[in-house]
Amino acid sequence: MDESQLALIDRYWRAANYLSVGQIYLMDNPLLREPLKAEHVKPRLLGHWGTTPGLNFIYAHLNRVIKERDLDMLYVCGPGHGGPAMVANPWLEGSYSEIYPEIGRDAVGMKKLFKQFSFPGGVPSHVAPETPGSIHEGGELGYALVHAFGAAFDNPDLVVACVVGDGEAETGPLAAAWHSNKFLNPRHDGAVLPILHLNGYKIANPTILARMDERELKSLFQGYGYDPFFVEGSDPMAMHGLMAATLDEVMVRIRDIQVESRAEGWSGARPRWPMIVLRSPKGWTGPVDVDGKKVEDFWRSHQVPVSNARGDDGHRKILEDWMRGYHVEELFDEEGRLLPELAALAPTGAKRMGALPHANGGLLKKDLILPDWKSLALDVPKPGAANGEATRLMGAYLREVMALNAEARNFRLMGPDETASNRLDAVFDVTDRIWMERIEPYDIGLARDGRVMEVLSEHLCHGWLEGYLLTGRHGLFSCYEAFIHIVDSMVNQHAKWLKTSAELEWRKPIASLNYLLTSHVWRQDHNGFSHQDPGFADFVANKKADIVRLYFPPDANTLLWVTDHCLRTWNRINVITAGKQPAPQWLTADEAERHCKAGVGIWDWASTCPADVEPDLVIASAGDVPTMEALAATELLATALPDLKIRFVNVVDLMTLQSSSEHPHGVTDAVFDKMFTADKPVIFAYHGYPYLIHRLTYRRTNHDNFHVHGFREEGTTTTPFDMAVLNQLDRFHLALAAIRRLQKFTERSAQFGAALERKLEEHKAYVREHGEDMPEIRDWRWSTTRNSSLGE
């Protein structure tokens, strides 16, 4: 490439660097028309310089290849604290001012651009939803590469340039994410171009990858299956030449891979995708040293290299020299507009990385075609008269979703090696697991173009799905309940993204992040205590109310309704918890629909008095196993104390419990009081930690009478019923809890209580001898005959 073109790129880069420094430091005098004074400098300097010049360097060079090759390119910025770069560049290319017209492309706009950065009421210092062109919150490190791959799946024409900082590269999720190349099919998917940015330092330490022996570094990435290209140095012009030549070579390589894989007769072999290792100084082009201490090319440049530019004349001089060193007069005209020959370097329209529709996935989102779930519903002639595996039915539903949207290629199912174990394997009737490594003749359900993604990393499953959703597609993540905590912090970041996005009119809604949590705490027969933790609901409930939904369908038909519903929603985090084991079924499709739409309701057929009669006692449940045990307890109570008026309430949508003032799904106090009474004991059998129910209901009238049974952190490898007993969630303990709160029937209650205690002893002795539950437990069926007449 000729020198003059490189010189233009260099000026573009300087413009971005100038704007980056300006954002960190200045609130006035943006073009340095006058000498820099204290009052031009912000009183609080908040931001990160160190990574920023490297990000600007990459942006400028990507612009060139986009223009030359007419690419759709998404920039995923792993070092997200380089916010100044990711704001400066959209401003330079014009996409910023289109979204935020108040930040114009002139000196007035530049002043606002500078002032707003890390300023109250302004924009955050990290790459965030507010940043045009981004799908990736830059706060918590580790997910850049996995988001990049998620974006590339089923986007054959997209190239995702993913900058991975060498700090981030030390995290676990990032270290695993390199293996995503084993799941990317070059024929149907786009390309990911990882750019490992070795600037050498974190906050106060060198990075592992930057200090490794160069041969080991190369070997590592070859081992991961990439072909690494090295761009190393600090002289800007030499680096421009090297980067441009390397990018050209790499883009040709990507194109070749795609042409070959999309032609007939493709071998199906996984290609060795190229990647770039960019080694450039941290804080490149910034002050070399400050107060006699090394800053450039060292960790001291991480945040604000000159810390007291407002209060200290010497520091301010360093800042001014630094900024003037970019030769602002060679970059902007008198009005503060980028000079035309530089503006011409950026792509135009939707090709600008700040305006790429994929980075505002809601723009591209198409609703899924969904089957009629009722056609798949289980026949439940009477409550308890059918048996079924809830998630198996859900699998059939997902199979239909897969099939109906196969052509659109906009739905994927993620899971850590558990799709079949979680009994969703009906999906394999219509698709396979994507697998780009060797496939043996005896392998089952592996293919180059599968739409189910399985890898033993919850981080990868979650991150891929996030990237997929954020670019306008749909999906569901099925996971063992206990291990979903592995991605707690990822959920956190996604919830924050959704919360902020919803406040930005220009960000269009994306499909919800849907979880199926199964193999849950109550049925961990194979795996025991380590696999028993129902606390994800507690974690999620801390997030903003309008984003979060927690569903506990008690049986298969309710699970179908909930699944169908969740796939129709947007901008939410839907957590569905449901078991996979054979279990009694309660509701017909129509009943399930009515019940789920309300989210909470009285089950007349399970109550011993009509709904309009004030009961002596409320038994409530949320979750499949708790519902079964609560029903069994109701039956025991009804048999022992036939005059007792019991109302049975089931909760599918946990957020209905919260006050309507706190959650959009919360029922009003009037409705709640009518259902749970004002003063009667409520025995609540809940799937998870009992506290959550208290937390959600503490403002309700009758809260003081809520007695919640749930997981008490008592677990091991044992029988299903024994797990319930260990945690006092079983029918006997629930019935005992009820009679202890009753004001009447005291004598009969006492006898009944003693009988229940004996039952518990009997159970304990039985399971320890036989290793399975007592026949009366195993064979228990809800006795519909008695109760079905109750409402008459």
Place this chain on the structure above:
Amino acid sequence: MDESQLALIDRYWRAANYLSVGQIYLMDNPLLREPLKAEHVKPRLLGHWGTTPGLNFIYAHLNRVIKERDLDMLYVCGPGHGGPAMVANPWLEGSYSEIYPEIGRDAVGMKKLFKQFSFPGGVPSHVAPETPGSIHEGGELGYALVHAFGAAFDNPDLVVACVVGDGEAETGPLAAAWHSNKFLNPRHDGAVLPILHLNGYKIANPTILARMDERELKSLFQGYGYDPFFVEGSDPMAMHGLMAATLDEVMVRIRDIQVESRAEGWSGARPRWPMIVLRSPKGWTGPVDVDGKKVEDFWRSHQVPVSNARGDDGHRKILEDWMRGYHVEELFDEEGRLLPELAALAPTGAKRMGALPHANGGLLKKDLILPDWKSLALDVPKPGAANGEATRLMGAYLREVMALNAEARNFRLMGPDETASNRLDAVFDVTDRIWMERIEPYDIGLARDGRVMEVLSEHLCHGWLEGYLLTGRHGLFSCYEAFIHIVDSMVNQHAKWLKTSAELEWRKPIASLNYLLTSHVWRQDHNGFSHQDPGFADFVANKKADIVRLYFPPDANTLLWVTDHCLRTWNRINVITAGKQPAPQWLTADEAERHCKAGVGIWDWASTCPADVEPDLVIASAGDVPTMEALAATELLATALPDLKIRFVNVVDLMTLQSSSEHPHGVTDAVFDKMFTADKPVIFAYHGYPYLIHRLTYRRTNHDNFHVHGFREEGTTTTPFDMAVLNQLDRFHLALAAIRRLQKFTERSAQFGAALERKLEEHKAYVREHGEDMPEIRDWRWSTTRNSSLGE
């Protein structure tokens, strides 16, 4: 090695395999003295066969090298669901029966051994605290290698053999953990021998590493800095020879590295440690196929390869043939005792891996030598009359701990690149960061023998510390508050480990897992919303009460007391949340001690009425920023409404809020009611999500009058005070909340309220213009003169 020795090892292996199958399947007829009948087979078959024969194979071979070389070897079993192996081997070597005398080393014991496995009242199917020789819960995958390294640090004579399953190897934490070799010093630390076990399959999928191109696989581990040795095959005798030869070579290599690094003149270069890649069939020696389907060397052998051995004669025949194929008569004598020539293969005494003291770290734990924290305390002449950075003082304390225990080498500090950022850098006066890569002359605080461990991976920090604690040492993990969620699931597993360990008399207490959470939600000026999440407390509070402690010291001296206290405790998870920014100080050392010992108390000096007078209002706080704002609110109220009787309560130990029946630190209802009154409004300023306070106090008399202000998930990059305002935790909102609940002073309250509203508007306008807080906020000091006279 001669054939006869290998044949003996093969028999030992067969014995372990036999016992493994027996545990999964049988409840009687352990030696197959009679034909296998249905009633000999357990009714519920729970366990995992697939990985087990490989684990047994490794165990048998490690036994040989331990004996030959007199090694202290710890076996960390990554594929922890291979529980049968890790129970069978201690039984064979006798360590099992020493710990569990009821499981004797004969046929009667063997029957019990079989029956108890995955049986109610028995032992879990996964490697667990119940498993002798283990420091590693085998449920959630990802942490084997990082635990292994944690165990090896400062244990120069220990060799940690760490089996990494190829499933686990796909996880993020494991992928990052390979880089732990950059933090292990061969001179002072022991050796970790990773054994990557490629058995090819997970639950229902092949594994990435097993299907990778062999050159890529080798390149990957060379890139990680290891020297991989391959042991591959399926013919047992050939594999025994290969494994024995490889282990000999590897042990020589380890010894050479250690001799060289411990001699004078060591270069300090990081060695290329050996590792073994063991490729053997999943379900090795089990049924080749069942019902016409491939089982051995395929994922179908993952759990129970013959599923209906009780109910189906054909299946039972397969099981019987399989077990008899091990030739039980060549393994055990008539009494069911291991034959002497096989028993002689195991090491003896504490060299047996099931009896290694390091695997029961409490046996080796020595108390830390701790400094007199009061000698480091800040001088606080009057409340609010001193300023200080709490964590900087803590750093000084930790420096002393480091120095006092330098010789014992049993204390380490972990952090993800944040030790200095978190202002604990005083520790660098006496030690450095351990760093085994290149060190440049201009680097600061890096050394080959540093005792601070920094890597940008919370997973690695946490896992190393766990391994270190579990083998009997001490430490502290300092972390940005928001990112501690990254390790939620690791905390989970550790809490479960502690809970179960405490129920086992033979497991001796280990040092507590101590966290400092700082750079917290209220002071994320540089980083904004992505870094704002105080929910770890909620997560931890779900764990068993006797394990969990949550501390919110309001200033530096209280932080010192809490730190000192936590380092003296055992078997706990102590979470300390404290800020690093300059802040007003409230208590002298003596006052801090009294206050912290109680955990919660009235601050007379901040109240407007004596403690024995019933107040009109209680203002309470937990956390440093909330305390400052609550005090400022108290001052505002006291000034505006001088007749108002305000009581000020501060909570350091959050668990005191819970009922004494639920938590050992909970105060009694009488004490609680006395402090918080029975019916007066309580305005509670809390550091985290408000719900937690409700959850902890919902059973208290006055709960209905608790109004908790905390984090409402509203955040961005802004000023410190503005963050409080956004979440209504600031002095103005707190004072407003108070007057809204007052029954008296209504007229003056209304005026005061209007003034507070105006203040909020004024603040908002000011920060948006100036980018910093109003001078009256920045310069605010507690006015001791007025309030100090209150008690007189």
